[in-house]
Amino acid sequence: MLAAQEQQRSSTFSEGEKVPARTWRNMPSFYNLTGSRCNGCSHLEFPKAAACRKCGSQDLSEHSFSGTGKIETYTIIRQPFNEEGMAEQLVCSSPYAIAIVRLDEGPMITAQLADCEAGEIAIGKPVKAVLRKISEGGDDGLIRYGYKFVLA
Amino acid sequence: MEKAGIAGYGAYIPRFRIKVEEIARAWGRDAEALKKSLCVNEKAVPGIDEDTATMAVEAGRKALAAAGMPGESIGALFIGSESHPYAVKPTATVVAESLRLSRGLFSADLEFACKAGTSAMQIVYSMVRSGMIKAGVAIGSDVAQANPNDALECTASAGSAALVLGSENLLAELDATCSFATDTPDFWRRQEQPYPKHGGQFTGKPAYYRHVSECTQRMLQLTDSGPQDFDHVIFHQPNGKFPVEAAKMLGFTEKQLEKGLLVRQIGNCYSASSLIGLCSVLDQAGPGERILMVSYGSGAGADGFAFRTTSLLAGKRPVPSVSQMMSDNLQYLKYEKYIMNTRR
Ligand SMILES: [Zn+2]
Numbered sequence: 189m190l191a192a193q194e195q196q197r198s199s200t201f202s203e204g205e206k207v208p209a210r211t212w213r214n215m216p217s218f219y220n221l222t223g224s225r226c227n228g229c230s231h232l233e234f235p236k237a238a239a240c241r242k243c244g245s246q247d248l249s250e251h252s253f254s255g256t257g258k259i260e261t262y263t264i265i266r267q268p269f270n271e272e273g274m275a276e277q278l279v280c281s282s283p284y285a286i287a288i289v290r291l292d293e294g295p296m297i298t299a300q301l302a303d304c305e306a307g308e309i310a311i312g313k314p315v316k317a318v319l320r321k322i323s324e325g326g327d328d329g330l331i332r333y334g335y336k337f338v339l340a
Numbered sequence: 341m342e343k344a345g346i347a348g349y350g351a352y353i354p355r356f357r358i359k360v361e362e363i364a365r366a367w368g369r370d371a372e373a374l375k376k377s378l379c380v381n382e383k384a385v386p387g388i389d390e391d392t393a394t395m396a397v398e399a400g401r402k403a404l405a406a407a408g409m410p411g412e413s414i415g416a417l418f419i420g421s422e423s424h425p426y427a428v429k430p431t432a433t434v435v436a437e438s439l440r441l442s443r444g445l446f447s448a449d450l451e452f453a454c455k456a457g458t459s460a461m462q463i464v465y466s467m468v469r470s471g472m473i474k475a476g477v478a479i480g481s482d483v484a485q486a487n488p489n490d491a492l493e494c495t496a497s498a499g500s501a502a503l504v505l506g507s508e509n510l511l512a513e514l515d516a517t518c519s520f521a522t523d524t525p526d527f528w529r530r531q532e533q534p535y536p537k538h539g540g541q542f543t544g545k546p547a548y549y550r551h552v553s554e555c556t557q558r559m560l561q562l563t564d565s566g567p568q569d570f571d572h573v574i575f576h577q578p579n580g581k582f583p584v585e586a587a588k589m590l591g592f593t594e595k596q597l598e599k600g601l602l603v604r605q606i607g608n609c610y611s612a613s614s615l616i617g618l619c620s621v622l623d624q625a626g627p628g629e630r631i632l633m634v635s636y637g638s639g640a641g642a643d644g645f646a647f648r649t650t651s652l653l654a655g656k657r658p659v660p661s662v663s664q665m666m667s668d669n670l671q672y673l674k675y676e677k678y679i680m681n682t683r684r
Pocket residue numbers: 226227228229230231240241242243244245
């Protein structure tokens with residue numbers, strides 16, 4: 189899940205950055221699904237873009253998504269995680285589901301589906317974003333909160 | 341002084357449950373005896389990635405939406421819990437950021453065992469009445485901890501409730517509030533200890549019953565009312581027995597108690613316990629009805645509140661309702677999975 193979520197957020201991830209700084213910088217997107225809206229052509233993107241993918245304009249403003257959407261596709265991961273030496277301990281237990289969610293406003297977003305069993309998940313089912321613990325660096329680390337989706 | 345009351349409310353209960361039978365099975369105990377002594381059948385369990393902050397955000401988002409108020413209009417946030425995720429670093433800032441509250445926010449985390457959420461209400465209420473803020477949010481949220489195989493394990497649960505207190509567009513007016521507190525050693529947890537300890541039988545008479553009844557009597561005096569003048573009464577619910585006995589002792593009927601008595605199905609959500617009871621009553625009450633709520637926090641103290649619902653209530657109810665969260669999409673856990681979800 190780390191790979192999937194971090195890839196999704198690659199535009200807000202910079203190499204070598206420490207956890208507190210990265211956590212703090214990503215709060216708007218992690219807490220409130222804040223992406224961007226193009227002032228030229230109204231195109232919406234998540235995560236926040238530096239330039240509009242549709243018309244190339246750099247005149248963008250922040251846009252927070254409502255957090256409701258539908259499951260476009262998903263996969264169940266049965267591999268255990270949190271191997272020794274991993275920098276951040278993820279807060280979830282395997283098996284767990286990762287979905288690509290089509291937000292009602294259009295953009296797609298990759299995230300964990302929380303609170304559900306594999307048998308409950310189906311393509312097309314409505315979901316909504318919730319705030320959950322993403323990772324915690326052991327018993328004394330920083331707790332990183334962010335979005336996951338639950339069945340609506 | 342400004343009039344003040346509830347402009348919005350929201351409760352959150354996780355979807356997971358564990359039955360007392362399942363806990364009893366794990367430890368080879370007599371389930372029927374446990375259920376009979378506690379009057380609790382099952383309790384709410386958090387998801388593995390849920391904590392006091394995430395549940396407070398869920399409840400807070402619902403309450404703000406029900407109030408129809410944007411986060412920037414909120415001037416204060418106080419969160420009561422005995423399971424704040426950090427020893428040092430506020431829950432309130434995580435929640436404020438997620439609810440997009442104003443940057444000039446008055447905020448802090450509170451602790452007073454199970455009554456910390458109602459202490460938050462009193463602070464926000466007095467700020468509204470003094471005119472310091474237009475509206476504020478008070479939250480009680482807990483992921484309660486219990487030592488495995490302690491009787492407490494059958495009741496300590498998880499939940500959250502948020503109230504938007506303000507002076508306009510009220511769904512219930514707050515007529516009066518009071519408190520009663522003494523130094524009573526019924527329940528405690530020392531720094532860096534994972535589980536609380538309690539005084540067994542001592543948690544009843546000198547602790548819960550004394551503080552709840554003193555506070556209730558003060559509330560009746562303060563509002564110049566008798567028990568029969570209230571349509572609904574909510575007491576803190578550490579188990580299914582104490583609030584029922586307290587109601588009987590103080591002259592309230594089962595009917596006055598029933599809409600806010602949830603402990604048999606969700607357990608004791610600590611700081612959220614009496615508040616979720618209040619949300620459940622607000623989900624069902626008609627206009628012009630009077631509600632008495634008395635919380636209890638070990639150590640010990642009780643906070644009392646008298647409310648009067650308005651005609652706006654019917655149009656400001658959050659979805660899903662408390663009763664929906666108690667019946668829809670429940671998932672029952674085996675003991676092993678329960679331990680994974682509650683390990684902190
Ligand atoms: Zn564009």
